[in-house]
Amino acid sequence: MATQITQDGISARQALTGAQERLLKEGSLADTAIQAQPREYYAAMRRADPIHFDARLGSWLVTRHEDISAIQSDPVTFSVQHGYSEQQARGMRNEFETYLREHGGGYFPDAIMSDPPYHTRIRKLMEQAFTAHRVKALEPRITDIVRGVIAEAIARGDGTCDAVKDIAIPLTIRIIVEQLGLDTGMEEKISRWSVAVTAQIGAMQNRETMLANAAQIAELQKYLIAKMKAREAEPAEDMISDLVHAQVTNADGSTEKLTFAEAVSLVRATLIAGNDTTATAIGNLFYVLTTRPGMAELLESVVDDERQLNRFIEEHLRNEPPVRALSRMTTREVVVNGTTIPSHAHLLLVYGSGNDDETVFPEPRRFDITRPNLGRHVAFGGGPHRCIGLALARMEVKVAAREIVRQMKNLRLAIGEEEIRYTPSVATRTIESLPITFEKR
Numbered sequence: 001m002a003t004q005i006t007q008d009g010i011s012a013r014q015a016l017t018g019a020q021e022r023l024l025k026e027g028s029l030a031d032t033a034i035q036a037q038p039r040e041y042y043a044a045m046r047r048a049d050p051i052h053f054d055a056r057l058g059s060w061l062v063t064r065h066e067d068i069s070a071i072q073s074d075p076v077t078f079s080v081q082h083g084y085s086e087q088q089a090r091g092m093r094n095e096f097e098t099y100l101r102e103h104g105g106g107y108f109p110d111a112i113m114s115d116p117p118y119h120t121r122i123r124k125l126m127e128q129a130f131t132a133h134r135v136k137a138l139e140p141r142i143t144d145i146v147r148g149v150i151a152e153a154i155a156r157g158d159g160t161c162d163a164v165k166d167i168a169i170p171l172t173i174r175i176i177v178e179q180l181g182l183d184t185g186m187e188e189k190i191s192r193w194s195v196a197v198t199a200q201i202g203a204m205q206n207r208e209t210m211l212a213n214a215a216q217i218a219e220l221q222k223y224l225i226a227k228m229k230a231r232e233a234e235p236a237e238d239m240i241s242d243l244v245h246a247q248v249t250n251a252d253g254s255t256e257k258l259t260f261a262e263a264v265s266l267v268r269a270t271l272i273a274g275n276d277t278t279a280t281a282i283g284n285l286f287y288v289l290t291t292r293p294g295m296a297e298l299l300e301s302v303v304d305d306e307r308q309l310n311r312f313i314e315e316h317l318r319n320e321p322p323v324r325a326l327s328r329m330t331t332r333e334v335v336v337n338g339t340t341i342p343s344h345a346h347l348l349l350v351y352g353s354g355n356d357d358e359t360v361f362p363e364p365r366r367f368d369i370t371r372p373n374l375g376r377h378v379a380f381g382g383g384p385h386r387c388i389g390l391a392l393a394r395m396e397v398k399v400a401a402r403e404i405v406r407q408m409k410n411l412r413l414a415i416g417e418e419e420i421r422y423t424p425s426v427a428t429r430t431i432e433s434l435p436i437t438f439e440k441r
Contacts, residue, residue, distance in 0.1 A: 010338035011064060011359075014047040024049060028056035029325070029348070029426050030203065036422045038324075038429070039365075042353035051339035057203060057426065060339075060347045061325070065357035065378065067337050068349045072383035075115055077334055078347065080385055083327035084113040086346050087201045092210050096200070099211065104218030105225050108265040111258075116384060121248075125258050126266055126388055129242040135391045138179070142396060145178070146171050146403045154407060154440050160414060163286035163434040168279040168400075175396060176274035180267065181238030182227060193220040194276040195423070197268070201327065202425030224267050228260070243267055270389070278393045280322035280430045282400045287420070288320060288367075289404070290413040290436055295367065302369070303405045311369040313398050318355045318377035319367055324429045325350045326381065352429060354378045408438045 016024065024044045027034055034041050045052045045063040052061045062068055071078045089096035100107045111122045149171040153161040161167065173187045196216035199205055205213065228244055235241040243266050247257050258266065289296045302308035325348040332343045341347070355377050356364040380387040387393070404411075414435035423430040 011050060011066075013049075016044055016048050020044040020047075024052070028054050029059075029061060029350075030054070030056040032422075032424050035324075035424060035426070035429070036420075038352060039356060042350065042356055045350075046353060046357060051336050051341065054348075057348070058346060059327075060341055060345055061350050061353075062336065062347055063350050063353035063357075064337065065354040065360040065376070068351070068354040068378055069382055071328060071336065071347070071349060072378075072381060072385065075119070075384050077331055078328040079115050079331050080113055080119070080328060081115045082329035082331070082344075083346060084110060084201070086329055087203065087327040089200050089205070089210055089214075090203050092205070092207060095207075096210060096214055099214040100218055100221065103215070104221040106221070106261065106264070108221070108261050108268070110269055111262040111265045112269055112388070113385075119384060121256065122258075122262065122266070123384070123388065124248055125246040125256070126243065128246045129239045129270070130388055130392065132391065135395065138392070139395055139399065141178070142175055142399050143403070145174050146396070146399045147407070149174065150403050150407050154438075159439060160435065160437050163290075163436045164279070164283040164431055165433060168282040168286065169275070171400065172275040172279040172282065172396060176271055179239050179274070180227075180271060181231070181236055181240050182271075189219075190271070190275065192216055194272050196220070197272045198276055198423075198425065198427060201427045202423075204424040204426070220271075221264065221268065224271070225264060228263060228267060239270060240267055243270070273387075274389055274392070276430075277322040277428060278396050280428055281317065281320070281393065281397050283431045283434055284320040284322065284429075285316060285397065285401060285404070286411070286434055286436060287431060288316070290411045290434075291417055292367070296409075296411060298367070298369075299401055300405050303402050308369065309398060309401065310394075311374060313394060313401065314374040314377065315367055315369045315371065316397070316401075317379040317394075318361065318374065319365075320429075321351050321355050321377070321379035322428055322430070323379065323381075324352050325426055348426060349378075349381075351378045351381070405441075407441055409441045410437075410439045412437045 023041055027041050042063055045061060050064045050067060054061050062071060097107045114122060149167055153166045169191055170187050173190045177186060193216050196213035199213045227240055231241045231244045235245055243263050247255050249255050299312060302312050328347040328349060330341055330343055330345045334341050358364055360376060380390040414437050421432045423432055
């Protein structure tokens with residue numbers, strides 16, 4: 001018998017308009033047009049089919065906040081390890097793995113994308129690179145980096161820039177490069193590597209693009225392995241050293257370290273997750289500041305109030321979550337919100353929809369920093385797999401918001417909003433390019 005996992009039974013289904021019914025019947029999260037403007041699709045699913053099977057993706061889309069939260073809290077029934085593995089290089093996993101073994105120094109499964117009890121050990125070791133003390137101590141240096149990147153864009157002197165390519169991506173890469181202890185001046189390479197790694201869980205590759213991306217990942221891995229071997233021999237004050245030499249003491253007095261393969265996967269994950277999704281969040285910040293009336297004025301009004309600025313950032317992350325959806329796989333037949341999902345079924349937890357759930361966040365499209373439940377958003381996931389780098393990500397977005405206000409004014413979109421293009425992916429909602437105009441403050 002299938003297990004029922006939602007707490008309040010079955011949510012009430014609502015009638016749809018004819019257009020919504022067609023969207024639910026014919027649409028797919030694989031459609032790039034829906035990826036770019038997904039909210040009507042999300043709303044139709046939440047109202048009438050909240051655990052929706054997307055036939056083109058072969059995945060169940062979980063769209064209500066409560067269902068997402070319940071699934072994240074049950075890593076036994078809903079496996080991250082199997083869900084992630086199934087999504088990686090989807091349909092071409094064996095060829096992808098073989099390529100990395102032959103050309104990239106090895107295939108290193110993502111240790112953090114695993115299930116308890118193994119995941120518990122990995123997370124405990126990885127947390128040593130993300131202590132609250134370390135993150136808090138970074139703010140002055142992060143501020144220097146962000147201030148410098150924005151100043152460089154302004155120094156061009158023509159009052160124009162690409163907010164994604166000239167600001168969001170370079171500043172997040174420079175921050176994570178410095179924290180890991182990598183070489184400077186690698187923004188273009190790391191941007192390419194980040195796109196290649198993220199594409200493996202985006203479900204939008206063909207064989208040609210998969211192999212091209214695999215070649216980029218092979219280059220990335222060989223670079224990281226060389227850096228890690230150097231830190232093994234001579235530790236430094238950086239995250240690579242923290243991970244290579246991470247050690248925990250068990251209750252019986254024995255000690256444990258990461259294997260080298262585990263450490264490679266975690267350094268790779270830290271580099272990519274440490275810049276890709278945060279850059280997306282900052283790109284989205286420029287988007288709302290240039291397209292939504294009153295947003296720039298609101299940010300300016302709270303920028304010198306730490307508490308209010310933090311609330312602004314939380315509402316921004318709820319309103320425009322950089323991660324669209326992440327994977328799970330069922331380990332047994334289970335009933336979620338009245339829908340029976342078979343064993344070994346692939347799921348996508350659609351965070352963008354969960355953050356728009358009207359039953360949790362009234363008037364979800366209204367930007368409201370006074371919401372009493374801001375902390376309930378799922379932009380960072382939840383449960384045992386809640387984003388380990390969330391404190392660092394929050395700080396980077398906050399510092400970026402502060403420096404935008406202090407250095408720039410009269411931000412405007414330099415193209416039509418309909419011309420904005422998004423990276424084809426079910427994993428993130430990333431603006432590829434955002435030309436803007438501004439004045440120096």
